[in-house]
Amino acid sequence: xxxxxxxxxxxxxxxxxxxxxxxxxxxxxxxxxxxxxxxxxxxxxxxxxxxxxxxxxxxxxxxxxxxxxxxxxxxxxxxxxxxxxxxxxxxxxxxxxxxxxxxxxxxxxxxxxxxxxxxxxxxxxxxxxxxxxxxxxxxxxxxxxxxxxxxxxxxxxxxxxxxxxxxxxxxxxxxxxxxxxxxxxxxxxxxxxxxxxxxxxxxxxxxxxxxxxxxxxxxxxxxxxxxxxxxxxxxxxxxxxxxxxxxxxxxxxxxxxxxxxxxxxxxxxxxxxxxxxxxxxxxxxxxxxxxxxxxxxxxxxxxxxxxxxxxxxxxxxxxxxxxxxxxxxxxxxxxxxxxxxxxxxxxxxxxxxxxxxxxxxxxxxxxxxx
Amino acid sequence: xxxxxxxxxxxxxxxxxxxxxxxxxxxxxxxxxxxxxxxxxxxxxxxxxxxxxxxxxxxxxxxxxxxxxxxxxxxxxxxxxxxxxxxxxxxxxxxxxxxxxxxxxxxxxxxxxxxxxxxxxxxxxxxxxxxxxxxxxxxxxxxxxxxxxxxxxxxxxxxxxxxxxxxxxxxxxxxxxxxxxxxxxxxxxxxxxxxxxxxxxxxxxxxxxxxxxxxxxxxxxxxxxxxxxxxxxxxxxxxxxxxxxxxxxxxxxxxxxxxxxxxxxxxxxxxxxxxxxxxxxxxxxxxxxxxxxxxxxxxxxxxxxxxxxxxxxxxxxxxxxxxxxxxxxxxxxxxxxxxxxxxxxxxxxxxxxxx
Numbered sequence: 001x002x003x004x005x006x007x008x009x010x011x012x013x014x015x016x017x018x019x020x021x022x023x024x025x026x027x028x029x030x031x032x033x034x035x036x037x038x039x040x041x042x043x044x045x046x047x048x049x050x051x052x053x054x055x056x057x058x059x060x061x062x063x064x065x066x067x068x069x070x071x072x073x074x075x076x077x078x079x080x081x082x083x084x085x086x087x088x089x090x091x092x093x094x095x096x097x098x099x100x101x102x103x104x105x106x107x108x109x110x111x112x113x114x115x116x117x118x119x120x121x122x123x124x125x126x127x128x129x130x131x132x133x134x135x136x137x138x139x140x141x142x143x144x145x146x147x148x149x150x151x152x153x154x155x156x157x158x159x160x161x162x163x164x165x166x167x168x169x170x171x172x173x174x175x176x177x178x179x180x181x182x183x184x185x186x187x188x189x190x191x192x193x194x195x196x197x198x199x200x201x202x203x204x205x206x207x208x209x210x211x212x213x214x215x216x217x218x219x220x221x222x223x224x225x226x227x228x229x230x231x232x233x234x235x236x237x238x239x240x241x242x243x244x245x246x247x248x249x250x251x252x253x254x255x256x257x258x259x260x261x262x263x264x265x266x267x268x269x270x271x272x273x274x275x276x277x278x279x280x281x282x283x284x285x286x287x288x289x290x291x292x293x294x295x296x297x298x299x300x301x302x303x304x305x306x307x308x309x310x311x312x313x314x315x316x317x318x319x320x321x322x323x324x325x326x327x328x329x330x331x332x333x334x335x336x337x338x339x340x341x342x343x344x345x346x347x348x349x350x351x352x353x354x355x356x357x358x359x360x361x362x363x364x365x366x367x368x369x370x
Numbered sequence: 371x372x373x374x375x376x377x378x379x380x381x382x383x384x385x386x387x388x389x390x391x392x393x394x395x396x397x398x399x400x401x402x403x404x405x406x407x408x409x410x411x412x413x414x415x416x417x418x419x420x421x422x423x424x425x426x427x428x429x430x431x432x433x434x435x436x437x438x439x440x441x442x443x444x445x446x447x448x449x450x451x452x453x454x455x456x457x458x459x460x461x462x463x464x465x466x467x468x469x470x471x472x473x474x475x476x477x478x479x480x481x482x483x484x485x486x487x488x489x490x491x492x493x494x495x496x497x498x499x500x501x502x503x504x505x506x507x508x509x510x511x512x513x514x515x516x517x518x519x520x521x522x523x524x525x526x527x528x529x530x531x532x533x534x535x536x537x538x539x540x541x542x543x544x545x546x547x548x549x550x551x552x553x554x555x556x557x558x559x560x561x562x563x564x565x566x567x568x569x570x571x572x573x574x575x576x577x578x579x580x581x582x583x584x585x586x587x588x589x590x591x592x593x594x595x596x597x598x599x600x601x602x603x604x605x606x607x608x609x610x611x612x613x614x615x616x617x618x619x620x621x622x623x624x625x626x627x628x629x630x631x632x633x634x635x636x637x638x639x640x641x642x643x644x645x646x647x648x649x650x651x652x653x654x655x656x657x658x659x660x661x662x663x664x665x666x667x668x669x670x671x672x673x674x675x676x677x678x679x680x681x682x683x684x685x686x687x688x689x690x691x692x693x694x695x696x697x698x699x700x701x702x703x704x705x706x707x708x709x710x711x712x713x714x715x716x717x718x719x720x721x722x723x724x725x
Contacts, residue, residue, distance in 0.1 A: 044709060044711075045711060090721035091722070103398065106396075116574065342717060343404060363714075
C-alpha cells in the first residue's frame, strides 16, 4: 500500500536503527506521547531494535484510557434511559466504568450504537425525532474537529434531540504537567502526529523553550518512529557536546504543517472552549480539556440531563500513574497479566489496545514469562 | 501557557475496581474469542460432559457399528443476508460441510432449519432457499430433513438458519486439535479476512475501489485431495469467527505447544489490508468462510502444500508458520523486522478504533 509499505520497510528500519546505535553514547529516556505510537512500538518490536541505552517511555496519549470513570458511568446511566440512543466510537464500548460497561448496558436493553463519525449521530437524531440522541464525544485534538462539526450541524439544523457527553483532552498541557512533576525522567518527546496534523507544530514551541527539551513530531509507522528517535538522539547527543539548543522538529512532514489545519482549528474554537479536565489514571490537569461553549449549552448532555453528581472513588489498586509518567514499566506491576488483563482491567492503560499495559499484554507476555 | 509555569500534578494511584460477576450474555460471547471459550467451559461443558464433546473439535466423531460417524451443527445469523460472494443460504451449506471436512469426514447429508420473522419477504426466502439448494447440489450433499418456525414481528431479525451435517470418517484419518507436535508446519489455503471485511463493508456502507468478495466455499473436495496425499496431517480447522488467530490459539492450547508465524508469508489482499488499516482491525482476527489451516508433519508439508495449490480453492496457499515447543499455549509472530510478538486471542469482537 502506498504511503504505508515504505514506512514499514524493514531495510530502512534496520538502517535507521543502526544509525541510532552508532550515535548513542549514553542513556536517554524518550517518551512517545500517543497510544498509536506505543501500539506500533510493541507490535513491531521497535524497542528491540534500539540500543539498550535508549529507554522508550509510554505516554498518556490513549484517549480511551484517559477518559474519566465518571464519564463512562454517565454514558451508561444515559444509555439506560429508555428514551435515549447513546452513540459512541466503537472502542469505548468495552471500557469499564465503576460498575459496568456500555456492552453490558446494551445487554440490559440500552440502545447503544457504534458510529464511525460523529455526524452519523446527528443523522440518527434527525431520523429519530421522538428519541434523545447522545453522542459520547471523547478524544484528543484529533477527534475534536469532527465532534465540533456534529454540534455545529445540529445547532444549524435546530435539532432539539441531539446532545454530546464531552470528555476532550489536550496534549500540550499534559506534557507540561509531566515536565513540572518532580519525578520526571523524560529527556525528549515524540509528539503525536495526528494531533499535530490538526493543531500544527506551533503549539509545541513554548514547551521546547520553557523546558529546554527536544520535541519531534512523529508518525505512526515503524520507520516514522525510528526516524523520530534518531532525530531526538542527534539533538541530545549534540547538546551533550555543547552544540545547539533544544529544537522542535517535524518528522511527520507528509501530514503535519507548522500551522496545522486552520479550518479544523476554527470549528473547534467556535464550538469548544478550554477547561480544566480530569484524566483517568493521572488526575485533574488545569486547562487540559475542552468543553462546549455557552452558545452550545443546549447540546451539552451534562447540562441537558440531570445526571446529578456522579463521583467515583477509585481504589488504589494499580501503578498506572507511574506507568503513565514512565517511572515504571507495565511489567513491573505485581498484578499485570494476573488480576489485571484486557478482559478485566484494573487501570486505564490496560483498557484499550493502545494503552501501554494492554500493548505489553497483547504483544509481549512471552518475553516477560521467559 | 507561554511562561515556564505549570501546576505540579499529584499523580494519584487511581484505578477502578474490577467489574462484578458476569450476569448477562454479551455480544462478545458469540465472537469466537475468549468470552466464547469461557461460556463453553463454564456453562456448556459441565452440563453435557462426555468424552466426545470434551475434544472440542468442530465436529463430534462417534463410533456406530464399526463406522466413524462425524456430526456437526451450526447456526447462521449473518447480517446482511445477501453479500458480495454469497448469502446466508450458501453460507449455511458451506459452514456445515466445512466443519465435517475439518474432521476429515466425507459429508453425506444435511438438515436445514429456518427461524423466520413474521413479515419476512417471501421473495427473499425463495432466494435464500434457492441458494441453499444450489450450494448443496454443488457440494454433492443433499438436504434431507428440515424444520420451520415463525416468530412474531420484532422477535427475530428476519431470518436465522441452522444446518446439521453428518458424514463418515475414512479409515486411518485422525485429525484433532490436540495432535500438533513441535516441528510441524502450519499451512493456510489462501488469503485471509475476505469474508469478514466483505460483510462489514456491505453492512456499514464502506466503499472501496474494488469490491471485496466473501470467500464462502465448501472445502471438502480440497480436504479429500490433501488426505489423498498423506496421512501425516495432524489437524485441520477452518478459521471462521475470530479468524486465523483464534483458531491457532485453540490449537496451541489444546496441543500444549507454541506456534510461530512468519508475518511476511501471510496472504492478505491489498483491499482487505486497506480496509483493516482504516478501521484499526488486524486481518488475523477477521472471519474467513472458505479457508483452512492444516498442521502437517514437517516431512509431508511440501507435498500437502502442492496438493492444496493444485486445487482451485488453494492456489494462494502458503506455509505460514511452525509448531514450537517454546511458549506452549501461545501464538507468536516473527515480524519482517526480526522481532517477535504475540498473536493473542481477543476477548470479544474487534472494535473500530477512535483514531
